[in-house]
Amino acid sequence: MRNIEDLKKVKDRRPFQPFHIHLADGRDLRIVHPDGVAWDAATSPRVVVAIHEGGWDVVDVTLITSIRVPHPEGARDTGV
Numbered sequence: 001m002r003n004i005e006d007l008k009k010v011k012d013r014r015p016f017q018p019f020h021i022h023l024a025d026g027r028d029l030r031i032v033h034p035d036g037v038a039w040d041a042a043t044s045p046r047v048v049v050a051i052h053e054g055g056w057d058v059v060d061v062t063l064i065t066s067i068r069v070p071h072p073e074g075a076r077d078t079g080v
Helices: 004-011
Strands: 019-023 028-031 037-040 044-052 055-060 064-068
Touching (some): 028 044
Antiparallel strands (some): 019 028, 019 064, 037 044, 044 055
16 A cells, blocks of 8 residues: 555545455455544654454554455345
């Protein structure tokens, strides 16, 4: 991930949709609430605190390989 702006876009979506943060070490953090990710852009713009279903982690943004927002339950993939 290039910067924290990609994460901010997903976190600030309305209505909020749970999403997954995939890390370089293979972990998958499922974020179920917009307050589940936080950072201090002024003092630590590269460090994120992620509260997820398995606990919480402090993550260096450069270790985030991708962010995935699954289709909402009941939605069908149209193949588009």
